[in-house]
Amino acid sequence: MLPGHRSIKTALRTALWFMFLTLPFMVVRVNTLKGEVEWRWQNMLWVGLAVFLLAIVWDIALSNRHKRSDRKPSASQTLSRLSQRVFHDKTVYLPIIAGVFCLALLFPWLFNTYQVNIMVLALMFVVLGLGLNITVGLAGLLDLGYIAFFAVGAYTYALLNTKFGVGFWFSLPIGGIVGATFGILLGFPILRLRGDYLAIVTLGFGSIAKIVFENWEEVFNGAKGIAGIGRPGLFNIEMSLEATTTYIYYLMVALVMFAAFMTNRLKESRIGRAWLALREDEIACVTMGIDMARTKLSAYAFGAFWAGLVGVIFAARNTYINPNSFTFMESALVLSVVVLGGMGSIVGVMIAAMVLILLPEYLRAVAEYRMLVFGAVMVLMMIFRPQGLVSNVHRYYRKHSETDAAQKG
Amino acid sequence: METLLQVNDLTMNFGGLRAIDHVSLEVRSGEIVALIGPNGAGKTTFFNCITGLYRPSAGEIRVFPPGQKEIRIDGFKPNRVTAIGMARTFQNIRLFSAMTVIENVMIGRHCRTSTNILGAILRGPRTRRQELETIDKSYALLEKVGLTRYANELARNLPYGAQRRLEIARALATDPFLLLLDEPAAGMNPRETKELDDLIVQIRDRDGLAILLIEHDMKLVMNISDRIVVMEYGKRIAEGTPDAIRNDPKVIEAYLGDETDA
Ligand SMILES: Nc1ncnc2c1ncn2[C@@H]1O[C@H](COP(=O)(O)OP(=O)(O)O)[C@@H](O)[C@H]1O
Numbered sequence: 070m071l072p073g074h075r076s077i078k079t080a081l082r083t084a085l086w087f088m089f090l091t092l093p094f095m096v097v098r099v100n101t102l103k104g105e106v107e108w109r110w111q112n113m114l115w116v117g118l119a120v121f122l123l124a125i126v127w128d129i130a131l132s133n134r135h136k137r138s139d140r141k142p143s144a145s146q147t148l149s150r151l152s153q154r155v156f157h158d159k160t161v162y163l164p165i166i167a168g169v170f171c172l173a174l175l176f177p178w179l180f181n182t183y184q185v186n187i188m189v190l191a192l193m194f195v196v197l198g199l200g201l202n203i204t205v206g207l208a209g210l211l212d213l214g215y216i217a218f219f220a221v222g223a224y225t226y227a228l229l230n231t232k233f234g235v236g237f238w239f240s241l242p243i244g245g246i247v248g249a250t251f252g253i254l255l256g257f258p259i260l261r262l263r264g265d266y267l268a269i270v271t272l273g274f275g276s277i278a279k280i281v282f283e284n285w286e287e288v289f290n291g292a293k294g295i296a297g298i299g300r301p302g303l304f305n306i307e308m309s310l311e312a313t314t315t316y317i318y319y320l321m322v323a324l325v326m327f328a329a330f331m332t333n334r335l336k337e338s339r340i341g342r343a344w345l346a347l348r349e350d351e352i353a354c355v356t357m358g359i360d361m362a363r364t365k366l367s368a369y370a371f372g373a374f375w376a377g378l379v380g381v382i383f384a385a386r387n388t389y390i391n392p393n394s395f396t397f398m399e400s401a402l403v404l405s406v407v408v409l410g411g412m413g414s415i416v417g418v419m420i421a422a423m424v425l426i427l428l429p430e431y432l433r434a435v436a437e438y439r440m441l442v443f444g445a446v447m448v449l450m451m452i453f454r455p456q457g458l459v460s461n462v463h464r465y466y467r468k469h470s471e472t473d474a475a476q477k478g
Numbered sequence: 479m480e481t482l483l484q485v486n487d488l489t490m491n492f493g494g495l496r497a498i499d500h501v502s503l504e505v506r507s508g509e510i511v512a513l514i515g516p517n518g519a520g521k522t523t524f525f526n527c528i529t530g531l532y533r534p535s536a537g538e539i540r541v542f543p544p545g546q547k548e549i550r551i552d553g554f555k556p557n558r559v560t561a562i563g564m565a566r567t568f569q570n571i572r573l574f575s576a577m578t579v580i581e582n583v584m585i586g587r588h589c590r591t592s593t594n595i596l597g598a599i600l601r602g603p604r605t606r607r608q609e610l611e612t613i614d615k616s617y618a619l620l621e622k623v624g625l626t627r628y629a630n631e632l633a634r635n636l637p638y639g640a641q642r643r644l645e646i647a648r649a650l651a652t653d654p655f656l657l658l659l660d661e662p663a664a665g666m667n668p669r670e671t672k673e674l675d676d677l678i679v680q681i682r683d684r685d686g687l688a689i690l691l692i693e694h695d696m697k698l699v700m701n702i703s704d705r706i707v708v709m710e711y712g713k714r715i716a717e718g719t720p721d722a723i724r725n726d727p728k729v730i731e732a733y734l735g736d737e738t739d740a
Pocket residue numbers: 492495497515516517518519520521522523524
């Protein structure tokens with residue numbers, strides 16, 4: 070269909086606005102060699118043209134979406150229906166799970182160490198995504214400083230290991246518990262906050278954590294970071310670098326399954342329902358007899374637990390950590406995983422983490438503009454598919470059901 | 479009849495505005511009490527005070543849960559009030575709209591169950607038993623309000639009248655002894671209102687709950703209430719049986735006037 074009179078006017082205005090905004094860096098260039106200023110007016114033309122066309126496409130897409138919503142099923146609805154079918158039908162999802170599981174087991178034998186290493190990173194973000202999915206996706210509590218808990222876990226192991234010689238396996242649960250403790254500590258002061266305030270305070274908490282690691286030289290060794298952290302061991306057997314990578318890979322696979330299993334169990338329990346209710350309507354939630362403080366704190370704590378746990382593995386894998394691994398970019402990345410995957414959806418988060426971590430690794434072109442692409446994807450998602458790639462699947466409750474007869478999400 | 483709820487001289491100020499001005503009210507077991515009054519009279523604010531959403535500026539609220547000692551609940555958090563045994567619905571429906579109908583009711587069971595995080599993860603026999611019980615009780619409540627066939631639909635997809643009944647089922651799931659309904663018939667057609675009428679009476683007669691009801695539909699109010707309390711500008715202006723209220727000149731002037739003329 071053709072764009073209307075109004076949408077052309079809006080697009081024109083948007084284009085002019087962008088031409089003006091991008092003027093300083095698209096048009097003006099100071100040539101330091103010749104000592105003169107170049108005016109590249111043709112760039113302004115391109116920006117204007119591109120923005121104008123994009124704005125029109127945008128407008129058409131939006132109006133189509135509005136029309137479609139009450140007529141024939143859209144692509145988005147087909148996706149929802151497909152995911153509903155996949156998750157409700159045992160004969161469909163069991164083979165898929167089995168296939169993915171086999172592939173996961175064989176992966177280190179099919180690919181080289183470099184690729185296994187990247188996969189380990191992706192799996193770490195899967196677990197981080199599952200953790201943040203509890204806080205943000207299920208309980209609806211925004212957390213823009215989530216990576217701080219990851220950092221807390223990493224530094225816990227780094228210090229325990231380098232200063233006191235504590236082993237990896239012993240530190241793993243400790244990292245999780247320390248993470249959870251910090252989750253509660255952060256949770257207390259922000260129990261009453263909502264919306265923008267919550268965003269600002271959690272963002273601040275993330276930055277504060279980094280600043281503390283950076284500046285408290287005596288304990289955290291400042292910006293230099295901590296080196297020589299022990300790799301995970303297996304009954305004191307000496308392992309080559311490759312063997313260790315494979316070992317950590319399997320460890321991560323196990324952790325992903327463990328995290329997915331636990332999250333799913335919680336989701337389909339009294340606690341998980343309370344989280345969802347809190348996300349939906351805080352006032353109705355407390356009026357139905359749910360203790361808001363407890364429910365919020367448990368969501369923060371359980372989310373942070375996973376970050377702490379993965380932090381320990383991260384420190385053990387890299388054997389070196391410094392505060393620069395824990396910036397807002399990482400928090401934003403994990404949040405993108407949750408939003409892209411679908412708030413509350415376990416499978417969606419797994420897929421999104423894979424996509425967002427692996428894609429930039431294999432597509433160099435994407436890597437350059439990583440944050441730009443993320444931003445664009447997020448905005449598009451919010452407008453066209455706010456429920457995420459895989460919408461949250463609700464358990465089907467039967468009357469007098471055998472508890473496990475139903476499906477998972 | 480024993481007293482279940484006793485409110486004495488409740489006052490609520492919002493800055494300079496006195497939304498409730500020394501209102502007293504009592505609900506006894508087995509009663510249906512209606513709270514009526516023009517818009518802005520302070521009825522919803524009254525509910526918000528006794529359910530703990532607002533902290534009253536002055537006055538006292540006492541409850542007498544059957545078989546227990548009296549408790550002063552002013553200043554209690556809403557979840558504690560619900561745990562004690564008072565449940566409510568909202569004038570502007572507040573369902574968990576992205577959750578299923580049955581899940582909405584199951585939320586009501588939260589304060590009557592006890593599984594913690596560890597229990598939920600391990601899912602031992604006690605947790606399973608509790609979960610089954612929750613599901614069965616929730617289904618029974620859906621049956622009562624006639625929503626069984628929608629059990630696994632999202633709450634937001636329900637028709638309006640059904641959403642109001644789901645709110646009642648959700649409130650009942652908390653095992654209250656006193657049910658507070660804030661304009662349950664608002665937006666319902668006459669047939670739905672009649673069904674609601676039957677439902678409320680049934681909840682009183684079969685389940686033995688007392689009901690405090692805010693309602694504008696005078697036919698419904700006159701039909702089912704044992705007692706009516708009338709509020710205007712935050713003050714209680716009358717109290718009595720439906721017949722007494724119908725003929726009270728103060729009430730007619732303040733509120734019923736145009737309706738009795740019509
Ligand atoms: N949270 C609040 N803050 C300020 N004023 C309020 C608040 N809640 C209610 N009010 C005021 O209290 C008065 C009574 O309102 P309400 O209890 O909703 O009346 P009703 O339910 O009888 O129609 C109104 O004037 C309303 O504006």
